[in-house]
């Protein structure tokens with residue numbers, strides 16, 4: 588059974604509070620951090636024993652497929668944005684494969700130089716290059732019988748791609764500076780956040796190696812398309828960090844919950860984890876996490892850069908709203924002017940943009956930048 592709603596419970600409590608204007612009492616729903624149950628034998632955890640949250644139907648499907656695929660020896664290519672959980676999926680594949688009792692080794696192809704990458708993969712003989720004081724077996728030899736996880740494989744230099752292809756086809760590896768080919772038996776799981784097919788098309792990645800790696804590809808959706816997982820993930824990270832530093836688990840304010848759902852999470856779960864850990868250390872013990880505990884400016888900038896990168900129209904619209912005469916602070920007044928204009932135009936974005944003297948796309952980018960809710964499109968009456 589995959590990690591499911593059953594063991595990712597979010598406890599909700601309701602409490603009565605005076606409204607901000609003091610005129611009435613309102614019910615406030617707070618979600619408190621769940622107590623993470625001990626991992627059951629079949630639950631998904633990372634190799635470090637951290638709990639993995641998988642709630643979104645698309646994610647459940649991918650992890651189920653990964654487990655099915657794990658049983659065969661087919662090579663698997665994992666696609667998805669940075670921080671979306673490719674390494675965790677690679678671990679799942681290894682753990683559910685017949686190679687589970689052998690090692691799984693990871694190599695980040697973007698993190699080291701070409702020559703080091705080659706000697707890490709293939710090993711080297713003594714004296715084969717300056718600094719090679721000892722002979723060293725490479726990853727492919729060391730992991731024999733197990734799984735090699737090549738992360739960011741799209742960054743692998745073409746010359747090394749050719750050598751690796753040879754190794755895969757011959758199932759033999761020769762150390763750098765050596766002559767003796769050694770038998771190897773490894774399964775490749777590779778990952779990239781690039782469009783590898785496009786890299787092949789532009790000649791930056793070898794087509795033959797791409798087909799070797801891409802026995803089957805699994806694509807992880809970005810976190811912004813996994814809305815049901817955002818809050819449980821935040822709560823899980825908060826709970827974990829609170830435990831580590833001996834704090835009471837905090838709760839989330841309704842504004843924070845809304846903000847977390849609106850943010851596009853360009854850094855995906857890694858970004859969310861950092862944000863949760865930071866929020867916990869800046870808020871008081873057992874306090875509710877409010878917007879003040881979040882790096883709002885940083886989030887807005889990241890959201891804006893993301894919107895620009897994913898919408899060429901936005902990147903072309905360089906116009907800014909001209910500041911009105913006598914403005915106190917440009918950031919605050921611009922945000923306020925947008926809110927006012929939208930209110931006056933009953934949420935009609937085109938009219939509000941006209942009123943502000945900017946294009947509709949600029950208005951949308953400002954809404955994202957200032958973390959303002961986008962008004963829903965109205966239906967025309969026939």
Ligand SMILES: Nc1ncnc2c1ncn2[C@@H]1O[C@H](COP(=O)(O)OP(=O)(O)OP(=O)(O)O)[C@@H](O)[C@H]1O
Nearest residue numbers: 638639640668669670671672673674675780856857
């Ligand atoms: N479903 C999940 N539940 C809990 N934690 C997760 C989940 N997915 C990812 N994480 C955590 O988020 C962080 C990033 O995940 P991971 O390293 O697997 O992403 P990635 O896609 O391989 O990133 P990159 O492309 O940058 O290498 C890790 O700390 C990981 O433990």
